[in-house]
Every structure is written in C-alpha cells, then in structure tokens.
Amino acid sequence: MNRTVLVIGILITAAIVALFAFSFGRDPQHINSPLVGRIAPRFALRAVGTGEIVDIESLRGKPVVLNFWATWCMPCHAEHPILQQASRALGSDVQFVGVVFGDTEENIQAFIRERGEAYPTLLDDKGKTSIAYGVGGVPETFFIDRNGKIVAKYEGPLSFEMLQTYVRKVLS
Amino acid sequence: MTGTLGSFLILAALLVATAGSMVGFAAGRSGTPEGLKWAQRFAYAFAALMALATIVMETALLSHDFSVKYVSQVGSRAVPAWVTIVSLWSSLEGSILFWGFILGLYIAGTTWVNRNQHVDYMPYAIGVWLGCAAFFSFLIAGPANPFGTVSPVPLDGPGPNALLQNHFLMIIHPPFLYLGYVGMTIPFGFASAALLRGRLGLGFLRPLRASLLLPWIFLTIAIMLGGWWAYEVLGWGGYWAWDPVENASLLPWLTATAALHSAIVMERRGVLKGWTVTLVQASFLLTILGTFMTRSGVFNSVHSFTQSSIGPTILVFLAVAILFSVITLGFRIESLEAEGKLETAVSREGTFLVNNLLFVLLTFTVLIGTVFPLIVEAVNGRQMSVGRPYFDAMVVPIGTALLFLLGVGPALPWGRPRSDEVKRALLFPLIGGVVLAAIGRALGVTNIWTLITLLFGGYAAWVTMSEMWMPLVQRMRRGDSFGTALVQGQLRRGRRRFGSYVVHAGAVVVIIAIAVSSTMRTSHEARLARGQSAKIGSYDVTFTGAETLAEPHRQSTVAHFRVMSKGKFVTNLSPRMNQYQTMREPIGTPDVHSTLTGDLYLSIMNVDVGTQNAGVLMITTPMVAWIWISVILMGLGGLVALISRP
Amino acid sequence: MIALLLVLMLQTTKVPDAAQFVGAPQSTPLAGAQLDTRTVEIAGQLRCPVCQGLSVGDSPSAMAMNMKEQVRELLARGYTREQILAYFEQSYGEFVLLKPKFRGVDSLVWLLPLIALAIGGALVAMKMRKLERPVATAPHDAGDEYVNRVRQLVEKE
Numbered sequence: 001m002n003r004t005v006l007v008i009g010i011l012i013t014a015a016i017v018a019l020f021a022f023s024f025g026r027d028p029q030h031i032n033s034p035l036v037g038r039i040a041p042r043f044a045l046r047a048v049g050t051g052e053i054v055d056i057e058s059l060r061g062k063p064v065v066l067n068f069w070a071t072w073c074m075p076c077h078a079e080h081p082i083l084q085q086a087s088r089a090l091g092s093d094v095q096f097v098g099v100v101f102g103d104t105e106e107n108i109q110a111f112i113r114e115r116g117e118a119y120p121t122l123l124d125d126k127g128k129t130s131i132a133y134g135v136g137g138v139p140e141t142f143f144i145d146r147n148g149k150i151v152a153k154y155e156g157p158l159s160f161e162m163l164q165t166y167v168r169k170v171l172s
Numbered sequence: 173m174t175g176t177l178g179s180f181l182i183l184a185a186l187l188v189a190t191a192g193s194m195v196g197f198a199a200g201r202s203g204t205p206e207g208l209k210w211a212q213r214f215a216y217a218f219a220a221l222m223a224l225a226t227i228v229m230e231t232a233l234l235s236h237d238f239s240v241k242y243v244s245q246v247g248s249r250a251v252p253a254w255v256t257i258v259s260l261w262s263s264l265e266g267s268i269l270f271w272g273f274i275l276g277l278y279i280a281g282t283t284w285v286n287r288n289q290h291v292d293y294m295p296y297a298i299g300v301w302l303g304c305a306a307f308f309s310f311l312i313a314g315p316a317n318p319f320g321t322v323s324p325v326p327l328d329g330p331g332p333n334a335l336l337q338n339h340f341l342m343i344i345h346p347p348f349l350y351l352g353y354v355g356m357t358i359p360f361g362f363a364s365a366a367l368l369r370g371r372l373g374l375g376f377l378r379p380l381r382a383s384l385l386l387p388w389i390f391l392t393i394a395i396m397l398g399g400w401w402a403y404e405v406l407g408w409g410g411y412w413a414w415d416p417v418e419n420a421s422l423l424p425w426l427t428a429t430a431a432l433h434s435a436i437v438m439e440r441r442g443v444l445k446g447w448t449v450t451l452v453q454a455s456f457l458l459t460i461l462g463t464f465m466t467r468s469g470v471f472n473s474v475h476s477f478t479q480s481s482i483g484p485t486i487l488v489f490l491a492v493a494i495l496f497s498v499i500t501l502g503f504r505i506e507s508l509e510a511e512g513k514l515e516t517a518v519s520r521e522g523t524f525l526v527n528n529l530l531f532v533l534l535t536f537t538v539l540i541g542t543v544f545p546l547i548v549e550a551v552n553g554r555q556m557s558v559g560r561p562y563f564d565a566m567v568v569p570i571g572t573a574l575l576f577l578l579g580v581g582p583a584l585p586w587g588r589p590r591s592d593e594v595k596r597a598l599l600f601p602l603i604g605g606v607v608l609a610a611i612g613r614a615l616g617v618t619n620i621w622t623l624i625t626l627l628f629g630g631y632a633a634w635v636t637m638s639e640m641w642m643p644l645v646q647r648m649r650r651g652d653s654f655g656t657a658l659v660q661g662q663l664r665r666g667r668r669r670f671g672s673y674v675v676h677a678g679a680v681v682v683i684i685a686i687a688v689s690s691t692m693r694t695s696h697e698a699r700l701a702r703g704q705s706a707k708i709g710s711y712d713v714t715f716t717g718a719e720t721l722a723e724p725h726r727q728s729t730v731a732h733f734r735v736m737s738k739g740k741f742v743t744n745l746s747p748r749m750n751q752y753q754t755m756r757e758p759i760g761t762p763d764v765h766s767t768l769t770g771d772l773y774l775s776i777m778n779v780d781v782g783t784q785n786a787g788v789l790m791i792t793t794p795m796v797a798w799i800w801i802s803v804i805l806m807g808l809g810g811l812v813a814l815i816s817r818p
Numbered sequence: 819m820i821a822l823l824l825v826l827m828l829q830t831t832k833v834p835d836a837a838q839f840v841g842a843p844q845s846t847p848l849a850g851a852q853l854d855t856r857t858v859e860i861a862g863q864l865r866c867p868v869c870q871g872l873s874v875g876d877s878p879s880a881m882a883m884n885m886k887e888q889v890r891e892l893l894a895r896g897y898t899r900e901q902i903l904a905y906f907e908q909s910y911g912e913f914v915l916l917k918p919k920f921r922g923v924d925s926l927v928w929l930l931p932l933i934a935l936a937i938g939g940a941l942v943a944m945k946m947r948k949l950e951r952p953v954a955t956a957p958h959d960a961g962d963e964y965v966n967r968v969r970q971l972v973e974k975e
Contacts, residue, residue, distance in 0.1 A: 019546055024470065
C-alpha cells in the first residue's frame with residue numbers, strides 16, 4: 001500500500017471539492033466595484049433635450065442617484081418608470097441623473113418623447129465617463145451621498161424595493 | 173407519449189448500468205466465464221437502450237414534437253433540417269444524452285472487440301465502464317432530463333442557439349469532442365481493471381494503448397476544430413483565447429499524449445507501469461473536470477450558456493471518481509511490478525521521461541492558471557484575472573522545450589548508445605534547424621521565440637523525416653525495390669512507427685505555424701465610404717457596398733469588399749452582421765480568404781446601409797491554414813498507427 | 819459677443835480626467851506608428867468587462883472600442899503604461915488586468931509552475947536512477963525449461 005499516493009490523492013480531492021463547492025452560487029459575471037467608498041469621479045456632460053451642462057461636482061450637498069443606461073437595453077426599459085416615479089417623489093431630497101453611452105442623440109430624444117423624462121439625461125459620447133465609473137454593462141446605478149462619496153453600486157435593473165433600500169442608505 | 177417512452181428508456185438504462193456494474197465487479201472477483209458473459213450482456217443492453225433513447229429524441233426533434241421538453245426548448249419549424257438534427261447537442265440536456273449514446277457505443281464496441289480475450293481484465297473493465305454509465309444515466313434521468321412532457325403543447329419553439337446556425341464547423345466540433353472526451357472512459361476502465369486485478373501484463377498493453385489512441389485522435393482534431401471555429405466565427409481574428417472551456421478540452425489531451433509516450437517505454441522496457449496507469453486515470457478525471465467546468469456555471473466563458481443545477485451532481489461524481497482512482501492506485505500500484513530496467517539516462521528512454529515531465533508541467537500550469545481566480549476569490553474575496561499574458565508567458569517556453577525534445581528524442585538511439593553515435597545523431601540535424609531559421613530570418617522574422625522555434629523545428633523536421641523513412645532506406649539497401657520497401661516496410665509492417673512519425677511531423681508544423689501566425693500577424697482598422705479603399709500588407713481592400721438580407725431565422729447586414737493585390741483581382745469578401753430573432757445583440761460573421769501562405773480576414777465593426785459606410789477590421793495572419801492542415805495530418809498519422817499489427 | 823463666448827467657454831463638457839486617478843502624465847506623448855503599436859500592446863493587457871475573457875484589443879464590442887480609444891488618448895498625452903493600467907484598475911478593479919500581479923497571494927500563480935518544475939525534475943532524476951538498477955525478478959526455477967516457457971507465455975497477460 002502506497003501511503004504517499006493515498007494521502008496526496010485525498011488532499012487533492014478535498015481541495016478540489018472545497019474550491020468548487022464554494023464557487024457555486026457566485027455569479028461569474030458579477031464584478032465588485034472598487035469605487036464604493038471613494039469620491040465619485042468628476043465629470044460634466046450635456047443634457048439631451050435642454051442642452052444644459054450638468055456638473056456632478058455642482059450637485060454636492062444633495063445625495064445623487066446616478067443611473068447608466070441605454071435605449072437598446074431591455075432591462076433599462078423596465079427600470080425606467082420606477083426611476084421616474086422615484087425622482088418625482090423624492091426630487092427635493094435626492095437628485096436623479098441618467099447617463100447614456102453607446103447610443104445616439106436621436107434615439108434618446110425619441111425615447112424621452114415616448115416615455116417622458118423626470119430628471120436630466122446626459123449623453124456620454126465616447127463612453128469616457130462610463131469607463132471612469134467602471135461600468136461593465138447597463139443598467140448600473142451608483143448611489144452617491146451628499147459629500148460626493150459613492151455609497152453603493154447596483155448592477156442590473158432596479159426594483160422598487162431595492163431602490164428604496166439604497167436611497168434610504170444614501171439619505172442617512 | 174414520446175417523452176414517457178424516452179424517460180422509460182433512460183430509467184431502464186440506469187438500472188441496467190447499475191446492475192451491470194455490480195455484475196462486472198463480481199465476475200471479476202469470481203473469474204468465471206459465466207460471470208463475464210453476463211457482464212458483456214449488460215454492456216450491450218446499456219448501449220442498445222441509450223441508442224434507442226437517442227433515436228427517440230432525434231425523431232421527436234425532426235417531427236417537431238413540441239410535447240417533449242427538449243424539443244420545446246431548442247426545436248423550431250423555421251430552421252433548416254440539418255440544424256434540427258444537430259440541435260441534439262446544441263443545449264445541455266440533449267448533449268448529455270448524446271454523451272450517454274457515445275458512451276454506449278464505446279462500451280459495446282470495446283466489449284465486442286475483446287469478447288474472447290483478456291478475460292481476467294474485461295469483467296473489471298466492464299464494471300468500471302458501467303459504473304460511469306450509471307452516473308451519466310442518472311444525470312439524464314434526473315437533473316438533465318430532456319424527456320419531460322410539456323403541456324399545453326406549444327406550436328413552435330425558439331430554435332437552437334444562434335451561434336450554432338452560423339457555421340458548419342458547429343456540426344462537427346461537438347461530435348469530435350465527445351468522441352474524444354467520452355472515449356477516455358475506456359482506457360480508464362482498462363487501467364482500473366489492471367489495478368483491481370493487481371497486474372498489468374505486457375500482453376494487455378495493446379488494448380490499453382489502442383483504447384487510448386482512438387479518443388486521442390478525435391480529441392486532437394476536436395481541439396483544432398474548436399480553434400478554427402473561434403477563428404472563423406467569433407470575429408476577433410484569433411483561434412485560442414485561453415478561455416476556461418478551451419483549457420478544459422486541452423488538459424486531458426496533454427495527459428493522454430504523455431500516457432501514449434510512457435506506454436512506449438512500458439512496452440520496450442517493462443517499466444513505468446504505475447506511472448502510465450496514473451496518467452490514463454488522470455486523463456479520464458480531467459474529462460470529468462472539464463465537463464464540470466463547462467456546465468457548472470462556475471466559470472466565465474464563451475461556452476457557459478446556462479447556470480444549471482447539474483453542477484453539484486457532476487462535482488460529486490468527480491470526487492467519487494478521484495477517490496476511486498486514488499484508492500485503487502494507493503493499494504495496488506506496487507503490485508504492477510516492473511519487468512525490466514533502463515540502460516542509461518542519456519538514451520531515448522530518458523527523453524521519454526523528460527517528455528512526460530514537460531507534458532505534466534504544462535497540464536499543471538494551464539490548470540492552475542484556469543482555477544487560480546477561483547482560489548483567490550475563495551480565500552481572499554478579491555476578484556482578479558489570469559489571462560492570455562500569463563498563459564503565453566508560461567506555455568511558450570514549455571512548448572519550445574517540447575519542440576526541442578521532439579527533435580532530440582527520436583535522434584537518440586535506444587538503450588546504451590556510444591558517445592560518438594550520440595554526437596553524430598545529434599549534430600547532423602542541426603543543419604535543418606539552421607537552414608529553416610535562416611529562411612525565416614530572410615522572410616522577415618525578427619521575434620526571438622519564433623526564430624528559436626524555427627531552429628528547433630527545422631531540427632525536429634530533419635530527425636522526423638530521416639526516422640520516418642529509415643526502414644524504407646534500410647530495405648532498399650538490402651536489395652528491395654522502392655515499391656516493395658514502401659509497402660512491406662512502411663505500410664504493412666511498420667505502420668505504428670510510420671504513423672507516429674507522421675504525427676510528429678504534423679506537430680512540428682503546428683508549432684511552427686502557431687509561432688509564425690501569432691508573431692507575424694498584422695491588423696488594421698479602417699472606416700470606409702462606398703468606393704474607398706484601405707491597404708493591409710500587399711492587399712488593397714475596397715468597400716463596394718452594403719445591403720440587408722432577410723432569412724427566415726435571421727436578418728443580416730452584409731458588407732461587400734473587393735480585394736486586389738499588386739493590381740490583380742484576388743477575391744470578393746462579404747463579412748456580415750447577423751441579427752437573430754432570439755438574441756439581443758447581433759453576431760458578426762467574418763469572411764476569410766485563405767491561402768497556404770496566409771489569410772486575409774475581414775470583420776465588420778459597424779456598418780450603415782443608409783449612408784453606405786463601413787467600419788472594418790482587417791487582419792493578415794501568415795501560415796494559419798497550416799495549423800488546421802497539420803492537425804488533420806496528426807489525426808491521420810494516429811489512425812495509421814492505430815490500425816497496425818503489434 | 820464676448821459675453822456669449824465667455825458663457826460658451828464656461829459651459830463645456832468635462833469628461834472624467836485620468837488625472838483624478840493617477841495624477842499627471844509621467845512620460846512623453848506618443849504619436850504615429852509607435853502610438854498604434856503601444857495602444858495595441860496595452861489594450862492586450864486589459865480585460866473587456868462585457869466579454870467572456872477577451873482582451874480589449876481583441877474584443878469587437880463597443881465598450882472595448884471606447885476603452886481602446888481611451889488608452890490611445892492617454893498614451894498620446896504622455897501617460898506611462900503603469901499609469902494607464904492603474905487608471906483602469908481603479909475604476910474597474912483588479913479584475914480588468916489580464917496579467918496577474920507578482921504581489922502577495924497572486925505571486926503564487928507565477929511561482930507554483932516553477933516549483934512544480936523543480937520537484938518534477940528531481941523526481942524524474944530519482945526515477946531514472948532507480949530504473950537503471952537491475953530489477954529483482956521473482957525466483958524462477960532455472961531448471962525446468964518447459965515450465966519456464968509456459969510461465970513466460972502465460973505471464974504475458
């Protein structure tokens with residue numbers, strides 16, 4: 001009986017099983033954002049429609065919900081009415097801002113005409129702002145407190161409950 | 173009704189496999205001819221049941237019977253018939269049924285071929301095979317059941333995954349891969365039988381080797397087909413991305429190749445039995461690991477289409493299989509007694525050991541690189557990546573060392589060579605190496621690794637050619653005519669040797685082609701209006717127009733390009749962007765002009781039919797077609813070696 | 819007129835500047851063919867966040883195109899390779915770097931194959947030496963040739 005083979009073999013089995021068992025339930029597509037806990041990267045972009053420049057730095061003093069989306073993204077369509085409603089309800093306490101990248105102004109205008117706009121929609125033309133925010137896909141939403149610090153990042157379409165939870169976090 | 177029939181057949185297969193496995197082990201212990209007969213019957217019964225179940229499924233697919241769950245998931249009236257046939261393996265549940273079908277074929281075939289021989293090993297082997305078969309039947313009957321009944325019956329289905337419908341290579345890549353992967357179960361059964369029996373006689377070498385070589389041939393070609401498919405279909409112009417699933421297909425190939433080589437030492441000198449058995453078992457275990465990696469959803473990969481519940485089940489089987497192998501090895505490896513010895517390290521036998529070391533090192537490195545991000549996340553919570561820069565940095569030196577060995581190994585004589593013999597054998601081929609490197613340099617190669625590859629490659633090519641034709645030359649020296657020498661020496665008597673050297677020749681060309689195609693590649697992006705041209709290499713590419721095409725299952729935008737070179741017309745290329753009904757993002761299909769010297773590859777980045785503007789990615793890749801050609805040559809060489817007399 | 823110009827000047831879009839993340843450029847700006855080659859090289863070190871393991875250089879997706887453009891711009895402004903990689907690491911996380919760092923736990927991925935080579939080499943050397951010694955075969959009757967022949971034939975299996 002070769003004890004070395006047995007011991008090494010059982011150790012390898014245990015290691016493999018432990019490693020893979022741990023990895024179940026983890027979504028391999030999900031990436032943790034390193035920006036949480038840091039100051040939100042500064043940018044100023046033009047709003048589609050009104051043409052005014054919105055500078056994120058000027059929004060300090062009030063919590064900000066920064067939502068990255070695009071017109072070709074189906075989950076963003078689902079999320080849109082929830083964000084609109086929340087913005088109308090909380091408008092005085094929390095500033096909502098939308099940033100669209102990888103899209104054209106015509107598409108965004110058409111979308112807004114059809115579905116309305118309760119807060120500024122900014123066009124990130126070359127996607128530079130999205131890169132600075134580490135946006136991997138759409139929709140992604142950043143929750144920024146009144147001091148400009150990113151408190152949380154949410155990937156995927158927000159449900160009403162999730163939005164409530166995060167807004168509460170950012171208001172406190 | 174069909175669904176119920178299919179489920180019944182699978183359950184029957186599960187019962188037969190489980191019972192047959194126990195019968196096999198019992199027959200092995202008792203050693204009676206009756207026991208063996210019964211084990212054989214169970215083996216045939218399993219294969220028949222699996223074949224029937226597969227026929228039922230294909231019939232359901234072709235008749236668009238949407239009451240069967242799998243058909244409702246991947247069937248569609250809108251797709252061509254060949255796509256329907258092929259959709260058997262397009263999605264998880266169907267592909268496991270396909271696995272079971274091929275496993276049945278292998279088990280029945282091997283049992284039948286060996287029905288009157290090796291009676292001390294066969295019952296145990298059948299026991300192990302049917303044990304694996306039982307697991308896969310359980311998967312098909314339970315977590316991955318394609319035969320459920322759907323009610324109410326839908327009128328139509330979504331069709332198989334869009335990527336399947338893009339290219340013909342998708343028809344042959346999965347079957348070849350399965351024939352390779354599943355086939356590794358057979359030598360695993362043989363190796364386990366030797367361990368259970370406590371003896372590996374040299375007379376058993378032939379079936380062990382043959383059962384390893386056959387799936388090896390399929391797997392070699394399957395890996396190449398995967399790379400070729402990625403190249404032709406995915407639009408980034410490369411053929412290997414060190415994706416976890418690509419790595420999964422490579423790992424068992426590496427250990428199987430090592431095992432094939434150590435088996436040669438085992439045959440010649442009667443040593444390395446335990447080691448060869450270990451490698452054979454590792455090859456099988458790596459196929460189970462590979463199927464786990466592909467289907468569990470744990471890895472971020474091009475192949476992971478679904479996260480499914482099948483993962484934990486496969487993991488349990490993997491653990492059981494590893495434990496079984498470890499225990500049989502631990503208790504029995506010492507009973508596989510050596511029947512000889514090695515003369516000296518500086519001999520061909522010695523190089524086989526180094527060969528094994530390098531292949532196992534490669535396996536370990538690729539495996540570590542693939543699972544390391546998982547380990548770090550489990551231990552530390554951090555997410556990091558291990559990508560191409562790592563794999564290239566590690567694999568290129570090891571691969572180059574293997575190429576060196578490909579030349580030096582066969583050049584060294586067997587046994588205890590005299591030092592002047594050694595010197596002569598090793599120095600002459602250097603001419604080939606230097607010539608090839610010089611040619612490369614003259615043609616513009618500057619990368620140091622590529623030059624080294626050409627040097628070692630030329631050396632290895634010289635050695636391989638001279639070894640390949642040596643029996644022919646010897647016979648002719650003794651007076652035979654060329655014809656007789658060719659037929660008798662190479663094709664009748666020396667097939668195994670000849671075949672092996674054909675494989676080596678193919679391998680040398682593959683390595684050189686990989687080195688040249690990766691380091692001498694040029695790429696260029698251009699934005700062209702209709703009528704405008706761009707230059708790449710010696711080609712002038714003119715955008716001649718874009719149009720949309722509507723087909724029943726997809727809508728495509730095609731951009732046409734006219735390719736000229738040195739004033740002469742070469743070809744028209746039409747890469748396209750396909751929008752499938754069932755996928756949100758369009759899938760691009762590049763168009764490639766392949767010649768023996770190199771490929772011109774065009775892929776659309778964006779295209780506007782309205783303004784007739786196209787953004788195109790152009791890539792020239794020298795020698796890449798040689799990769800596909802020489803791997804097929806390797807497969808043919810393996811085939812020649814397989815159909816040989818001992 | 820001047821007022822309009824002033825207003826226009828004040829109201830410009832500002833994309834996030836890499837300076838926020840990695841400070842001022844630490845090298846000379848690049849241009850022409852060298853800019854192209856370096857862009858391709860660095861793009862090959864970054865992982866496309868929306869693809870399955872492809873590098874930014876290889877990926878045809880829009881996100882990767884944007885990132886490649888960003889790399890090119892930063893190189894043109896004189897940022898070094900380390901700065902550019904650090905910039906992407908700070909917004910996307912370590913995940914975006916395809917080449918594992920030689921630091922802490924991560925250095926294991928580079929060291930383990932080397933250790934394996936050393937151990938494997940030692941094992942092979944030991945095995946070769948062991949195999950060179952003649953094998954102690956089981957005692958066969960030197961005498962009975964017939965028995966020996968039969969034994970030989972049988973024990974082939």
